[in-house]
Amino acid sequence: MFPDEVITRHQQFITPRRALRDAAEYREVTADEWAAFEKHFQLRRxxxxxCFRPYGTPCVHEHACIRCPQLRLDPAQTPLLDSIEANTHARIREAEGKQWLGEAAALRETLHHIGRKRLQLGAPTSPT
Known part of the structure; x- marks a missing residue:
């Protein structure tokens, strides 16, 4: 898929860099390490x-996935996204009615992120 020149130049760049690193970094992975790696990605569903966060990194959004740029939506979950959006609108109305202005602002930010997720899916913005 890549031109031969790109592959050759990459190998020329990487080979000397690998020689500078500790050989222990290139050892075979243990069964326990591989199991931990697989488990890590199973927990990303x-x-x-x-969630497409890099391996071994914490969730900086504290699992507020709808706001996270690392979340890749499953198109089959569009009805769930619709439900979340409708609920968010209802919560905004409640927050505004009770003068919870910080809550309302945070919920409007969530709506902004819902709209961005819809764009990632190529779906039109919900009319709600």
Whole structure:
């Protein structure tokens, strides 16, 4: 898929860099390490799709997945996204009615992210 020149130049770049690294970094992975790696990615499946955070990194959004750019939506979960959006609108109305202005602002931010997720799917923005 890549031109031969790109592959050759990449190999020329990487080979000397690998020689500078500790040989222990290139050892075979243990069964326990591989199991931990696989488990890590099994835990990345969420209701709306999959989390594409790099391996071994914490969730900086504290699992507010709808706001996270690392979430890749599963198109089959569009009805769930619709439900979340409708609920968010209802919560905004409640927050505004009770003068919970910080809550309302945070929920409007969530709506913004819902709209961005819809764009990733190529779906039109919900009319709600």
């Amino acid at each position: 969420v209701a709306l799709g999959d």
